[in-house]
Amino acid sequence: xxxxxxxxxxKRAAGSLSHxxxxxxxxxxxxxxxxxxxxxxxVDNHVQNNQVVGVGSGSTIVYAVDRLAERVRQExxxxxxxxxxFQARQLILQHGLTLSxxxxxxxxxxxIDGADEVDADLTLIKGGGGCLTQEKVVAxxxxxxxxxxxxxKDSKALGQQWKKGVPIEVIPMAYVxxxxxxxxxxxxxxxxxxxxxxxxxxxxxxxxxxxxxKFERAENWKEVNTAIKMIPGVVxxxxxxxxxxxxxxxxxxxxxQVRDPPVN
Numbered sequence: 001x002x003x004x005x006x007x008x009x010x011k012r013a014a015g016s017l018s019h020x021x022x023x024x025x026x027x028x029x030x031x032x033x034x035x036x037x038x039x040x041x042x043v044d045n046h047v048q049n050n051q052v053v054g055v056g057s058g059s060t061i062v063y064a065v066d067r068l069a070e071r072v073r074q075e076x077x078x079x080x081x082x083x084x085x086f087q088a089r090q091l092i093l094q095h096g097l098t099l100s101x102x103x104x105x106x107x108x109x110x111x112i113d114g115a116d117e118v119d120a121d122l123t124l125i126k127g128g129g130g131c132l133t134q135e136k137v138v139a140x141x142x143x144x145x146x147x148x149x150x151x152x153k154d155s156k157a158l159g160q161q162w163k164k165g166v167p168i169e170v171i172p173m174a175y176v177x178x179x180x181x182x183x184x185x186x187x188x189x190x191x192x193x194x195x196x197x198x199x200x201x202x203x204x205x206x207x208x209x210x211x212x213x214k215f216e217r218a219e220n221w222k223e224v225n226t227a228i229k230m231i232p233g234v235v236x237x238x239x240x241x242x243x244x245x246x247x248x249x250x251x252x253x254x255x256x257q258v259r260d261p262p263v264n
Contacts, residue, residue: 034150034250035114039063041256042112042148042248049077052105054138055092056113057085057131060148064112069095082108084138085131086205102141111142116238117162118147118247119155122261123221127167127238130193130204136236139243147247154249154257157218165214167193167238174233175209181231186224188215208235 043064047053055065065088072079080100083089092099113135116128124147126132139145155161168190170178179190190213193202201209225239242261249257 030252031150031152033254034252035060035148036063037250037254037256038148038150038248039112039250040067041250041258042146042246043067043071046110046112046144046146046246047071047077047079048109049075049079051109052080052082052100052107054108054111054113054142054145055081055083055088056111056135056138057083057088058114058129060114060150061088061112062091064148065091065095065097069097072097080105082138082141084111084113084135085129087129087131102137106141108138108142110144110146111139112146112148113139115147115149115153115240115244115247116164117153117155117158117160118149118244118249118259119158120262122147122244122247122259123158123242124240124244125158125162125166125238126240127169127210128162128164130167130202130210132167132238133169133204133206133208133236136240136243139240144246145244147244148250149247150250151252158221159215159218163214165190165212168211168213168228169204169206169208169235169237170211170233171235172207172209175211178231178233179211182211182213182228185227186213186215186219187217188213190214206235 080098081092082100083092115124115126117125175192182190190211193210193212195202221239222241225237225241228237247259
């Protein structure tokens with residue numbers, strides 16, 4: 001019911017705004033509004049009092065933390081937050097939320113995170129922001145893992161929308177042999193991710209390197225994920241297979257679409 005009320009409200013709000021200022025919303029603004037819609041819907045439907053919440057990373061999660069902090073203030077909720085990255089930790093602290101970790105709270109009630117791409121089976125590509133390992137650990141510790149995204153991240157099959165490949169975290173000394181092994185066994189190319197505002201490669205919160213594997217074709221992602229993780233030097237992959245139980249997509253028209261995994 002809360003989701004329905006929120007979607008209905010957002011449609012009315014979007015309609016009234018477009019009536020006042022028609023044809024002024026850019027594609028970027030539309031995507032940001034879609035992120036906000038998905039984030040608010042997920043927080044409203046999955047966060048309850050006295051919960052431990054895993055806080056994901058990326059641009060969409062900013063809106064989720066905004067809404068979480070708003071609800072904590074308005075409803076006097078007792079919420080403990082476990083971050084998935086330095087960025088998430090800073091967001092939690094900036095909003096005055098209670099910060100914890102997996103040492104003190106190894107079991108989470110729910111984790112909410114974004115994704116770079118979501119396919120029809122709720123298989124995800126994550127790690128565009130470089131936080132995939134901690135994101136996967138936190139998601140794996142949660143009773144419920146919920147994904148939030150805008151309409152651009154929705155795909156029938158991985159690779160349709162996201163063209164930057166599957167992120168793979170590796171220890172620095174192993175990036176060359178790992179990239180060669182992946183290309184030899186699975187095709188495509190696994191390239192070292194280079195930094196933008198510093199010389200050299202991107203370094204993760206865990207002091208590791210990132211490879212971005214641009215695959216050539218659709219795969220059995222469960223098998224590929226397991227096989228890549230078995231390569232010496234691989235820390236984790238950005239393939240999240242069978243982990244998400246629901247995805248919320250903010251749409252261009254101001255609505256929110258909900259996707260559950262297919263029933264096998």
